Amino acid sequence: MLTDKQCKNAICPPDKKRARFTDSLGLYLEVSPSGSKRWFWKTYFDGKEGRMALGSYPTQSLADARKARDIAKLKKADGVDPVQERKLEKLKGSRSGGDTFQAIALEWHGRQVDQWSDTHAGRTKRQLERDLFPWIGDRQMTSIEPMELLATLQKIEERGAMETADRALMLCRQIWRYWLPTAGNTQRDITVGLKNRLTPYRGTNFPAIVEPKRFGELLRAMHVYKGSHTVRTALLLAPLLYQRPGNLRAMEWAEVDLDAALWTIPSMKMKRTKTEKEQGEPHAVPLPTQAVELLRNLQALTGRGTYVFPGQRDHERPMSDNSVRSALYSLGFGTEQSWHGFRASARTMLVDQLDLDPLAIEANLAHAVKDSNGRSYNRTQYLKKRYDQVQMWANYLDRLRLGAEVVPLVRQA
Numbered sequence: 001m002l003t004d005k006q007c008k009n010a011i012c013p014p015d016k017k018r019a020r021f022t023d024s025l026g027l028y029l030e031v032s033p034s035g036s037k038r039w040f041w042k043t044y045f046d047g048k049e050g051r052m053a054l055g056s057y058p059t060q061s062l063a064d065a066r067k068a069r070d071i072a073k074l075k076k077a078d079g080v081d082p083v084q085e086r087k088l089e090k091l092k093g094s095r096s097g098g099d100t101f102q103a104i105a106l107e108w109h110g111r112q113v114d115q116w117s118d119t120h121a122g123r124t125k126r127q128l129e130r131d132l133f134p135w136i137g138d139r140q141m142t143s144i145e146p147m148e149l150l151a152t153l154q155k156i157e158e159r160g161a162m163e164t165a166d167r168a169l170m171l172c173r174q175i176w177r178y179w180l181p182t183a184g185n186t187q188r189d190i191t192v193g194l195k196n197r198l199t200p201y202r203g204t205n206f207p208a209i210v211e212p213k214r215f216g217e218l219l220r221a222m223h224v225y226k227g228s229h230t231v232r233t234a235l236l237l238a239p240l241l242y243q244r245p246g247n248l249r250a251m252e253w254a255e256v257d258l259d260a261a262l263w264t265i266p267s268m269k270m271k272r273t274k275t276e277k278e279q280g281e282p283h284a285v286p287l288p289t290q291a292v293e294l295l296r297n298l299q300a301l302t303g304r305g306t307y308v309f310p311g312q313r314d315h316e317r318p319m320s321d322n323s324v325r326s327a328l329y330s331l332g333f334g335t336e337q338s339w340h341g342f343r344a345s346a347r348t349m350l351v352d353q354l355d356l357d358p359l360a361i362e363a364n365l366a367h368a369v370k371d372s373n374g375r376s377y378n379r380t381q382y383l384k385k386r387y388d389q390v391q392m393w394a395n396y397l398d399r400l401r402l403g404a405e406v407v408p409l410v411r412q413a
Helices: 004-009 062-077 082-093 101-115 118-136 146-158 162-182 212-223 229-241 245-249 274-279 289-302 322-330 341-352 358-364 383-402
Strands: 019-022 027-031 037-045 048-057 262-265 283-286
Touching (some): 027 062, 037 062, 048 062, 048 082, 101 118, 101 162, 101 274, 146 162, 212 229, 212 341, 212 383, 229 289, 229 322, 229 383, 283 383, 289 383
Antiparallel strands (some): 027 037, 037 048, 262 283
């Protein structure tokens, strides 16, 4: 066994890289040629040799080193590998903000942000900062109890924001699942079961008329709309093209080829992840003859500008989302039919009334679809079929508007 005097006088011969001076039970002092001295404990765990650093001499005295060795031996006796335990503690301590909810949530957000659109990333971060960080942001993940998280979510419910509370729980669930693989073995996902303790919430669909006769009444009312020519055109194109309102109102003349009867929406404008926006193909929207005629009539009015539907006050910006919505309310259909609901109306009647190819319908809706063999639907390859379908749909809408008897068509084999 070593003595304090031996530790103090221990040196490394100049012809060696290091010298070891053994104490007992695996403890030894390692001396380098420069004179630095460090304590190590030699151990075996699961049949593998390892060593554990116990500090530098003389900061860590011989007695201190022996105590540290004995503590490590007790952990080993309990089945804990003290070397791995220390490595894990160092990894946990490497987080700049520790394992607080805010630190983990921001780390999770940072890992996801490249896959999200800027809009989605911003909305998610704002919700974290508004609804969660003020209450549990500085709390350690290991210390947050289910009832504490539930109380935080119920604060959101108290202001009547049931959907927001539901979304906050969804964010917490993703954050906990991100954190758990690096947490201790005793930790669990505390979000499990909390949904049952929140006020039941069911997402509401956009109002949409899917009954042909009533939809025909809507079309007749839209046809005689007395508002601005720009809003009327957008209103009439909404059911014809059944694209997302954000895309329709932001349509640019540079995206429209009236001679080819095609509207090409850039990928960056589509509802996609950030990577898909940057790497994806544009969305091609075939234009039926009725849509081409409407756009040609509008071109004389707005064709010199950027947007097909410029804002009423600022022509350098597209029309507001409220324009068509207000028009529907002024016609008496606002509670039955929303702008976005034209997509549901079209999808339902295209299948139920015209019995058209569902894959082509989904492609026109800009949904990611696969065929029966699991292959991605090639929108370009089936563009001719999509042209035929949108023209059949436009002709069907004309018959509904004119009040003609509508007999469901049977697709030819």
